[in-house]
Amino acid sequence: MQKGEFVYEGKAKRIYRTEQENVFWMEFKDDATAQNGLKRGTIGDKGIVNAEVTRRVFQYLQSHGIPTHLREQVGERDLLVDGLAMLKLEVVMRNVAAGSLVKRLGIEEGRTFAEGIVELYLKDDDLGDPLINDDHALALGLATAEEIAAVKALGRKVNSLLQAYFLAADLVLVDFKLEFGRRGNEIVLGDEVTPDTCRLWDRETRQKLDKDRFRQDLGGVEEAYQEVLRRLVASHA
Ligand code: TMP
Numbered sequence: 102m103q104k105g106e107f108v109y110e111g112k113a114k115r116i117y118r119t120e121q122e123n124v125f126w127m128e129f130k131d132d133a134t135a136q137n138g139l140k141r142g143t144i145g146d147k148g149i150v151n152a153e154v155t156r157r158v159f160q161y162l163q164s165h166g167i168p169t170h171l172r173e174q175v176g177e178r179d180l181l182v183d184g185l186a187m188l189k190l191e192v193v194m195r196n197v198a199a200g201s202l203v204k205r206l207g208i209e210e211g212r213t214f215a216e217g218i219v220e221l222y223l224k225d226d227d228l229g230d231p232l233i234n235d236d237h238a239l240a241l242g243l244a245t246a247e248e249i250a251a252v253k254a255l256g257r258k259v260n261s262l263l264q265a266y267f268l269a270a271d272l273v274l275v276d277f278k279l280e281f282g283r284r285g286n287e288i289v290l291g292d293e294v295t296p297d298t299c300r301l302w303d304r305e306t307r308q309k310l311d312k313d314r315f316r317q318d319l320g321g322v323e324e325a326y327q328e329v330l331r332r333l334v335a336s337h338a
Contacts, residue, residue, distance in 0.1 A: 102126070102175055112138070113151070113297055123184040124172065129155075133297070135316040137229050144315060148178035150326040151295035156180060157333055158263065158294040165262050167255065169290040170282070185282025185291045189243050191222040191230060192252055194260040195276040199300050200313075202276075205232075211307070217260045219253050224280075251288045252281050259290065267301060270332035272310065275300035296329050 104126045105118035112134045117126040129148035134141050152174065159171040172181040195202055198212040221238055222230045233241075235249050244252065256279055267274045277299035280292035292298075296311040303310060309317075310325040 102181060104128075104179075113148075114293070119181065125182050125184050126175070127152075127180045127182050128176075129178045129180075129293070133312065133315050135312070137226065140316070142315065144326060145323045147297070147323075147326055150330045151293060151297060152176075152178045152180055154295045154330055154333060155293040157337065158266070159290070161266055161337070162259060162262060162290065167259055167262070167290055168284070168287055170284070182291070183284055183289070185284055185289055187280060187282040187291060188248070188252070189224045189241075190238060190252065190281070191224050192256045192279045192281065193220040193222060193276060194218070194256050194279070195220065196260070196264065197273065197275040197300075197302075199275050217257060219256050221249075221252075248283075248288055255279075255281065255288065255290065263294070263299075266337070267299075268304065270329075270336040271304040272329065272332060273302045273304055273307070275302055296326050301329055 102119050105120060107115065107117050108125065109116040113130055113132060115128040115130065117128070119126050129152040131143045131145060131147045133144045133147065156171065156174045159169040163169050163171065170182040170185050172183065175181050195218040196214055198208050199210050203210050221233050221235065223233050223241070224230060238244055238249050239246055259279060264274045277294065279290060281288050282291045299311055300313060301311045302308065309319065310329050314320065314322045314325050
């Protein structure tokens, strides 16, 4: 399969066409942004880690019945994926209080929730991706009621699968973001699942091993990304 015409460049990935209709080449970059693009930098070899982490996570999810856009890995930072009609929604799942939730609700970081929390955000950079609820999503025509229900059910199922997957690597899945799209009538998981889009803490020390090291200038960013991949490889042959 060849990388074809350039289609789109996002903050962390470039998308190209391929010779096959509706199959796209997703290239993971080392570029990193935070605070809605205000903070910019690069994380060495992040694209390599993120392509392999996404490939491993999506293969695991697919083997447990979650439909994803992944086809195959074709380079160290390159995945082939199905084209999806993406919903203008971000689905965030939270197991432990961190990030924007701590600020919004005034609770302490690290509080563990008995049940995962599902949140919906409107995907709109100009508005800073505001938190919305099901009624907003429906009123704005972002998805049908059935699709919103499907997205939330898939979010919960992915959450319980990935909590176990990461815990086997001694990583606590604190929270993460998912994006879904339509493939025919089916709702399918797209985009990526990586240390850019998840908060992952060491199970024992609670050390942060994700993009918060970049967001909060904690140092050891590259090492944290490499450590996540190393643990996933070691725990899931
Ligand atoms: P938050 O605490 O900033 O709302 O983020 C929750 C989770 O979602 C965290 O793991 C980071 C991820 N996330 C993204 O991947 N992209 C985004 O644009 C945002 C806001 C969060």
